[in-house]
Amino acid sequence: MSQKRYWLMKSEPGAYSFSDLIGEENSTAEWDGVRNYQARNMMRDDMKIGDGVIFYHSNAKPPGAVGTAVVVREGYPDHTAWDSESEHPDPRSTPDNPVWYMVDIKAVAEFERFVPLREIKATPGLEEMPLVKNSRLSVQPVTKQEWDIILALGAQE
DNA sequence: GCCAACGTTGGC
C-alpha cells in the first residue's frame, strides 16, 4: 500500500476553470491535452487513485489556487492526441503506440478563500514549490507539508 | 504587451 501523494495542476481558467470541472458529470474530467514529457511521465507513472490535487488557475488575474480535486483514474492514453480535430493533435501518437497520457480528476471542494500566487510566494514553507521557483510545468508534485499549508490558507476566513 | 525561463527542433 503506497503512500498518498499530492499534486498541483494548472489550468487557464479562460480555457478550463475549476467551475468547469465542478460542472462536469460527477465533477469529473479527463485531463487531456498535456504535451510535455515530464508532466506526462507523472500522469502515466506516478499519479494514483486517491492522490490529492490542488487546482491552480494560471494566466489569471490574479493567478492562484482555487480548490482541490482527487485522482479518480490512473494514467491512460490521451485519445485526443490522434484526433486531428482536437486542440492538440500529435500524429506520432496512435492507439497502438500512444505517446501522451492523462488521468481523470474529480473536484472535491472549492477553497473558502482563493489563495493567490503572490501569497504562496510569500508564505514560509512554500519556497521550494516548482510553482514558486519559476517552473512552467503544468503538473507538479506537492509535498504533504506544502499541501497542508496551502489548504490551511484556503480554509482561512 | 513585454519578456525571462525553459523545452523542443534541427542543422551540423
Place this chain on the structure above:
DNA sequence: GCCAACGTTGGC
C-alpha cells in the same frame, strides 16, 4: 552530441 533558433508559458 552540441547548440542556436525558435516556440510556449505565464507572471507582471
